[in-house]
Amino acid sequence: MSLFLVPATRENLEQSIERSVDVKLAKKHLGNDFVEKIILQSGLEGIRCWAVTKNRKKFFSDLTSGDEVLLTEKGTGLFTHYGIVVGKVINESLGNELWPIVGDNPWEYIYFLANIQHIKIPKKELVLKLGYQETYTVSGSIKAKNDSYGTLGTISKNYEIPVFEHIAEENDDKDYSAINVQTGGSRRVGHQKFSKLVKYNYGYKCAICGISESEFLVAGHISTWADDEGNRINPANGICLCPLHDKAFEYGYISLTDRHQVIISNKIKSDSILLGVLEVFRNKIIDLPVESPPDVDFLAKHRQKHGF
Numbered sequence: 001m002s003l004f005l006v007p008a009t010r011e012n013l014e015q016s017i018e019r020s021v022d023v024k025l026a027k028k029h030l031g032n033d034f035v036e037k038i039i040l041q042s043g044l045e046g047i048r049c050w051a052v053t054k055n056r057k058k059f060f061s062d063l064t065s066g067d068e069v070l071l072t073e074k075g076t077g078l079f080t081h082y083g084i085v086v087g088k089v090i091n092e093s094l095g096n097e098l099w100p101i102v103g104d105n106p107w108e109y110i111y112f113l114a115n116i117q118h119i120k121i122p123k124k125e126l127v128l129k130l131g132y133q134e135t136y137t138v139s140g141s142i143k144a145k146n147d148s149y150g151t152l153g154t155i156s157k158n159y160e161i162p163v164f165e166h167i168a169e170e171n172d173d174k175d176y177s178a179i180n181v182q183t184g185g186s187r188r189v190g191h192q193k194f195s196k197l198v199k200y201n202y203g204y205k206c207a208i209c210g211i212s213e214s215e216f217l218v219a220g221h222i223s224t225w226a227d228d229e230g231n232r233i234n235p236a237n238g239i240c241l242c243p244l245h246d247k248a249f250e251y252g253y254i255s256l257t258d259r260h261q262v263i264i265s266n267k268i269k270s271d272s273i274l275l276g277v278l279e280v281f282r283n284k285i286i287d288l289p290v291e292s293p294p295d296v297d298f299l300a301k302h303r304q305k306h307g308f
Contacts, residue, residue: 020046
C-alpha cells in the first residue's frame, strides 16, 4: 500500500468526488463490465474518480488498488478528502466530458476512488510527518515518500478514518477490537469510526422505520461494547437505528431473527403505548446494509441475553 497526495479545486471536487459520475455517461465511454466492477467496489457511493495528464504517467502507473489518496482543496490549508483506489483506466473521451481541457493535455489517465471521506487534516502537520518541508504545497499529484509513509502507518489508522469492510479485507485490516482510554472519564477509542461506518452502510437511515435525519440516527451494537471487546468496531456487530428503536433493541424489547425480522418481547405489557408503537414493525425484515449485515452469531447472543 502507498500514499498519494493530490491537489484539487472546488469545481472538480464537486464534479467527480463529492457526487457520483452519471452511470450512463461512464458506461458510454468505458463499457458495462468495467463500470459494474467499479460500482461493485463502491456500493452506495457510485462512481467517484480523479485524473492526471500524460505528464504524470509515472504517478498513474504507480497507483494500485488499495492505495490511499489524500486530496487537498486549494486555499484550505487542509487535506480535505480521503479515498482508496479501486481501479484505473486510460480514456480521453470520458476525461474530456468530466474535466474540460485546461492546457495542452487532456485528463485521460483516470483512477477511481471508493471510501470517500471528508477530512480536516492540517497540511503542514502531515507533510512534516512525511518528511517534506512545512511549506510544501502539493502543487501536483505525487506519491508520498515510501520510507516516511511506512513509519507513519496507514492514514486510515493514524487518523481513525473509517474503511469499509470489503476494502479492509483486501488489505488484511480486520482487527475489530477497541479499547477504553481513561481520561477524566472513559473514552471509547474507535467508536467514532464504527459509528460512521455503520451509518454509511445503512444509507444514513434507521433500518427499521427509515428515519433519515442525521440527528436521529444511532449506530447501536448488537453484542455490547462491554460484552464483546473483540468486535467493538466490527460493522457486522452494528445496526443503524433511530433513538427509539435503538433503546428498544438495547434493553431487549425487540430483537431480530436470523432472517433479520423484527421480533417483540413478551415483557411489554399488552396495554403499553410502547407495544403499539413497536407492533407496526413486527415481523418486518429490516432494511439491510450494502456491507456487513448483522451477523447471526451476534443476533443469537442478543436473543439469548434478553430471553427471546
